[in-house]
Amino acid sequence: MDIINEVGATAFFVSSIRAMEKEQEHKLFHDPYAAWFVNEEIEKKVQEQIEVFPPAKELVRYRVCAMSEIIERGIADGVKQIVSLGAGFDMRAHIYQTEGVRFCDVDQPAVLRFKNKVLEAGGVTPCAGIECNYLEVDLPGELGRAGFDLEAPILLIWEGNTMYLPLDLIHDFLSRLRAQVPNMTLAFDYLSEKVINRTSGDERISEFTDLFESNFGVKWVTGFDDLSVLTEKHGLEVVKSESLLEVGERRAPESAAAIEEFMDVTADLLKLYSYSVFRAA
Numbered sequence: 001m002d003i004i005n006e007v008g009a010t011a012f013f014v015s016s017i018r019a020m021e022k023e024q025e026h027k028l029f030h031d032p033y034a035a036w037f038v039n040e041e042i043e044k045k046v047q048e049q050i051e052v053f054p055p056a057k058e059l060v061r062y063r064v065c066a067m068s069e070i071i072e073r074g075i076a077d078g079v080k081q082i083v084s085l086g087a088g089f090d091m092r093a094h095i096y097q098t099e100g101v102r103f104c105d106v107d108q109p110a111v112l113r114f115k116n117k118v119l120e121a122g123g124v125t126p127c128a129g130i131e132c133n134y135l136e137v138d139l140p141g142e143l144g145r146a147g148f149d150l151e152a153p154i155l156l157i158w159e160g161n162t163m164y165l166p167l168d169l170i171h172d173f174l175s176r177l178r179a180q181v182p183n184m185t186l187a188f189d190y191l192s193e194k195v196i197n198r199t200s201g202d203e204r205i206s207e208f209t210d211l212f213e214s215n216f217g218v219k220w221v222t223g224f225d226d227l228s229v230l231t232e233k234h235g236l237e238v239v240k241s242e243s244l245l246e247v248g249e250r251r252a253p254e255s256a257a258a259i260e261e262f263m264d265v266t267a268d269l270l271k272l273y274s275y276s277v278f279r280a281a
């Protein structure tokens, strides 16, 4: 983990939770590669996090499930270009490999190089990748150079990223995407500002957030309670929106019911962690 900076190290957290899916009786997804990106140090941190707030693990499971559904739907609808922004150790390019569909991972150089090394050691050819800080480069230009047709539909999966990014940089990034990728569908998850501000009403959520920030040396800086700050400014419309707990209710009802029982009644988890899918208005 030392070779990757703090934000990059959070990719191990998600991989570790994805790797646990094989132990679930009712599996929400299948990722045979996740365990390749797990080590003892990270497992210990993940266990600590789950002990403080067990629903966190379930919410990440629902998130993986929701983003995978969006990819499945996109491919079924004929999308031929899929980009994972801040891809970390997401292996959907392999899991959903489909003739005629081009995938690309975008992440920091250290993350993608580490990922590629692990994959190559396992005899797996990595998918195309753009090594960069996507907030600092001309990402549409990079995608064009990587062979993407910017005029054709592109599905961008931006999973587990927005909370780490200052709002003004999110706006700049979305402006660049909107200006150059007219046919984009963008899906991302986001926390409520109440989680960021520690005002959720459930102390265990604040404890989880504090521990996560100290365990991984990161800060969650941006949350959204009102998406109109994005849709109005960038000419986007929300084509789907769901809280992650709702994903759990429809895909893993028993686990979602257990979360609802566990939660402090004053904390409305339905509004604390969600995802949305956006298109040009």
Ligand SMILES: C[S@@+](CC[C@H](N)C(=O)[O-])C[C@H]1O[C@@H](n2cnc3c(N)ncnc32)[C@H](O)[C@@H]1O
Binding pocket: 007, 008, 009, 010, 011, 014, 015, 085, 086, 087, 088, 089, 090, 106, 107, 108, 111, 132, 133, 134, 135, 158, 159, 160, 161, 164
């Ligand atoms: C929490 S991980 C999520 C990884 C993956 N999307 C998943 O859900 O498994 C966040 C990832 O986003 C990447 N990331 C965050 N900000 C980035 C930026 N500005 N440029 C490139 N990568 C970024 C980090 O390096 C890290 O791999």
